Amino acid sequence: MTAPLTPPPPPHERSAxxxxxxxxxxxxxxxxxxxxxxxxxxxxxxxxxxGPGMKTEVRExxxxxxxxxxxxVLLGVLWWWLAPHVPLVGDVVDGNxxxxxxxxxxxxxxxxxxxxxxxxxxxxxxxxxxxFLLRRRGGVPLVVGLALGGLLGSLLAWRLGVWLxxxxxxxxxxxxxxxxxxxxxxxxxxxxxxxxxxxxxxxxLHLGLTALFGPRDPEPEFEHxxxxxxxxx
Numbered sequence: 001m002t003a004p005l006t007p008p009p010p011p012h013e014r015s016a017x018x019x020x021x022x023x024x025x026x027x028x029x030x031x032x033x034x035x036x037x038x039x040x041x042x043x044x045x046x047x048x049x050x051g052p053g054m055k056t057e058v059r060e061x062x063x064x065x066x067x068x069x070x071x072x073v074l075l076g077v078l079w080w081w082l083a084p085h086v087p088l089v090g091d092v093v094d095g096n097x098x099x100x101x102x103x104x105x106x107x108x109x110x111x112x113x114x115x116x117x118x119x120x121x122x123x124x125x126x127x128x129x130x131x132f133l134l135r136r137r138g139g140v141p142l143v144v145g146l147a148l149g150g151l152l153g154s155l156l157a158w159r160l161g162v163w164l165x166x167x168x169x170x171x172x173x174x175x176x177x178x179x180x181x182x183x184x185x186x187x188x189x190x191x192x193x194x195x196x197x198x199x200x201x202x203x204x205l206h207l208g209l210t211a212l213f214g215p216r217d218p219e220p221e222f223e224h225x226x227x228x229x230x231x232x233x
Contacts (some may be wrong), residue, residue, distance in 0.1 A: 060135065061145030068127050068149025068202070075123050075153060075198075076160030079187070082119070083161070084111040086185035090174025099170045102182055109190060116161075117194040120154055124201025131206060138210045146206055150199030158195060161187045 086109055087102040131146050132138075165187035167173045177183045189195070 054141075057139050057141040061139075061141035063145075064131055064135075064142060065145040065149035065152065068131075068146060069152035069156060071123060071127060071149075072153030072156030073160060075119055075157035076164065078119055079116050079157060079161040080164040083115045083187060084108040086112065087182045088170060088174070088185045089182055090171070090177070090179060092179055097171050097174055099174050109188070112187060113189060113191045113194050116158070116189060117191075117197045119157075120150075120194060120197030121201045123153065124150055124198045124203075125205055127198075128202040128205040128209065131202075132209045132213075136210075136214060138206075138214055143203065143206060147199040147203045150202045151195065154195040154198045158189055162189075 086106070088099050089102045090097055090099050092098075127150060128146065131142070135142055162168070166184045168186045170185065173183055174181075
């Protein structure tokens, strides 16, 4: 017997059957939309799609600046404790008190500036490391707050060290101790550039840590190539 012939489908059905359909995703594969949503969620971090907001970043930068600046108290105490003493001697010339260096070739004054600079570099390294570990996300306001806090901390340490050190009125001090008696000169920061050691060290190290170990946004996955649509049969 001859099998009955199936009539061909109408033209509109035949064109729909002959059109190309994109392949279905494999089992377990994620759809492109879900990958894009996951990338967007990761890229914006913990604060949602719009980020933490400028007010939040400025607030965090202010807290960092204040906390770092308070470290200047410890820097000032260490500078007063570790800095070498510059010996002075008082004498009476023509009825007037004069004060001069006991050791004219001594390098104690250079050591005072060097001690402050080294301490500032150390405090810059520590503050940058702590801030990076606490706020790995970084940001411009955070870096500005770190540098500003380092500068304020250096100024606070400078003035505190001078206040803790010997009296600044060397003539009155010479009269108090007597003629020919050696006494220590007040702490004096001759090279004011040492005040920048802390903020510069903190800024450079924090930027380096952020560039090397900071969180990175994953590269979005784009589908390579396009599937051309086949003309209807």
